[in-house]
Amino acid sequence: MTDLNELLKQTSRSLYLSAHFLPRTVRACFAIGYLLCRYADSIADTALLTPNKRLYWIEEFPSLILHPDTQKQQDLVREISGSSSNIYEEKLLQNLSACQEAFDQLPDVQKKMILEVVRAVCQGMKLDLQTFPPERTYQIIALPDNETLETYCHLMGGEPGVFWSRLIVSHAEISMPNKKFLALGKEIGDALQIVNILRDLPRDLRIGRCYIPSEDLQKYGLKPEDLLEQINSPRFEPVKKWWINWGRKKLQAAHAYFAALPKMQPRHRAAVAWPVLWAADTLNKLEQETNLLDSGHKVKIPRSRIYLTMFATPLLCLSNGIFSFWLRRKLHAKRGHCRTQKK
Numbered sequence: 002m003t004d005l006n007e008l009l010k011q012t013s014r015s016l017y018l019s020a021h022f023l024p025r026t027v028r029a030c031f032a033i034g035y036l037l038c039r040y041a042d043s044i045a046d047t048a049l050l051t052p053n054k055r056l057y058w059i060e061e062f063p064s065l066i067l068h069p070d071t072q073k074q075q076d077l078v079r080e081i082s083g084s085s086s087n088i089y090e091e092k093l094l095q096n097l098s099a100c101q102e103a104f105d106q107l108p109d110v111q112k113k114m115i116l117e118v119v120r121a122v123c124q125g126m127k128l129d130l131q132t133f134p135p136e137r138t139y140q141i142i143a144l145p146d147n148e149t150l151e152t153y154c155h156l157m158g159g160e161p162g163v164f165w166s167r168l169i170v171s172h173a174e175i176s177m178p179n180k181k182f183l184a185l186g187k188e189i190g191d192a193l194q195i196v197n198i199l200r201d202l203p204r205d206l207r208i209g210r211c212y213i214p215s216e217d218l219q220k221y222g223l224k225p226e227d228l229l230e231q232i233n234s235p236r237f238e239p240v241k242k243w244w245i246n247w248g249r250k251k252l253q254a255a256h257a258y259f260a261a262l263p264k265m266q267p268r269h270r271a272a273v274a275w276p277v278l279w280a281a282d283t284l285n286k287l288e289q290e291t292n293l294l295d296s297g298h299k300v301k302i303p304r305s306r307i308y309l310t311m312f313a314t315p316l317l318c319l320s321n322g323i324f325s326f327w328l329r330r331k332l333h334a335k336r337g338h339c340r341t342q343k344k
Contacts, residue, residue, distance in 0.1 A: 006032060023272050027168040030111040033103050034164055036093060037066060037115065038122045043094055045126035047081050048136050054080075056130045063120045067112075069101050110171070118164035125156035134209045141225040143211035143218060150214050154194040155187065162190020166258075169269055175261040182261055188254035189277060195248040196283050199241065202228070203296035213240060234292045245288050249332050252281055256328065260321040267318040274317045274324055278310050281331035 023031055044050075044058045058077055065073060078097050104112065128149075134140040144150050166186030170179050198205075198212045205212060211225035217240045218224060227233045255277040262270050282302045287293065290300050317324045 023168070024172055024266075024268055027111075027172050029103065030107055030115065031165070031168055033100060033107065034115040034118055034161075036100050037104070037119050038161070039090075040093060040097060040100065041119065041123050041126060043090060044077070044081060045129055049081060049083065052130050052135050056127065059123050059126050059130065062123055063116055066101065066104060066119065067116055069105075071098075074098065074101065114164055114167050114171075118160050121156050121160035125153055128153055128156070129210070136208050138209060141206060141209050141211050141229075143213060143215040143225040146214050146216045150198075150212060151191070153212065154191045154198075158190040158192070158194025158197070159187040160190065162186040162188070162193070165190070169262070169273075173263055173266045173269055175263070177257070177261045182258065185254040185258040185261075188251045189258060192248045192251035192254075193276065193280050195244055195251070196280050196287070199244060199248075199287050199293070200283065200300050203294055203298075206294075207296060213244070217243070228294055231292055231294050234294050237294065241293055242288060245284050248280070248284050252277060252284075252328070252332060256325050259324050264319065267314075270318045271314050274314070275310055278328060278331065279307065281328060282306055285331060285334045 041059060041062050044062065045055055047055065050058070058080075061073075065077070074097055078095065081094055083091070104115065107115070132144065133142050144153065163183050163186050166183045169175065170182060175182050202213070206225070206228050211218075211228065213225075213228070215225065218227075221236050221240060223233065223236055223240075228237060255273070259270065259273055259277070262273060264270070279302060283300070286300050286302055290298075292298070293300065313327075317327070
């Protein structure tokens with residue numbers, strides 16, 4: 002039988018580290034929710050299928066999990082097999098039946114949470130497929146405006162943040178109303194998604210996707226295709242900094258979110274602290290990067306920073322003040338000029 006924990010470890014090292022610290026009662030739910038969302042992402046990205054066929058499978062995917070049809074699932078696996086050059090992602094594509102079997106064994110309340118996040122993420126992928134051109138058409142299309150990008154961040158990051166928060170609420174007694182806690186989780190999820198978008202910008206541009214809104218680019222005389230040229234990095238800098246600071250503002254929600262977690266639940270606190278602090282580190286790294294448009298360079302924080310955060314876990318789990326102090330220092334480590342955020 003396929004080890005889903007191993008699949009999670011192979012497809013997302015940082016999430017695996019965080020999920021490994023979750024209590025056993027919710028760890029499986031998180032792993033299955035992530036793997037199903039990752040599976041849908043592979044459907045949306047595969048070049049083996051036409052955009053219309055991808056759109057069809059993305060629209061079908063949540064129902065295919067809720068009401069499993071073995072033949073239909075086998076058809077999907079057959080159609081997308083061989084679509085990934087990553088051996089671990091390819092392994093995931095071959096194991097939809099294992100994910101389905103694990104999903105079927107979960108309590109109904111956890112199944113409902115997973116389906117809600119899968120539906121949201123699939124909505125985000127529909128936006129991808131309906132907005133951006135097919136691969137190898139040598140076109141680049143940008144999202145039209147800030148509202149669309151914020152909506153996309155909510156679907157792809159905010160809703161997973163709500164999913165994560167619901168898992169916590171189902172297992173721990175938090176010190177604030179559930180509704181407020183879920184709203185803070187959404188803000189944190191939004192921040193993590195903008196980190197992904199900025200970090201992956203050069204790669205996405207080369208498959209025709211520009212998540213940076215055209216209304217932002219136009220203010221600095223830029224078009225999406227201009228971002229393929231490293232010489233345009235200085236003109237892109239104010240746009241980059243504004244979205245970095247948008248992410249920082251969203252991450253401020255982590256102060257209250259972390260403080261609401263019971264100190265007697267160190268696993269929850271560690272699982273929250275790590276991705277938040279690493280996201281803040283990555284935003285700083287993105288701001289310091291003078292040539293984000295360089296497709297040959299991937300922005301990532303050093304392993305030493307990851308290990309330092311993990312080493313400090315006992316202090317973080319015991320003290321809200323230490324966590325807030327450390328996060329505040331990271332969020333203010335280097336601040337660029339920031340336009341006033343639109344209401």
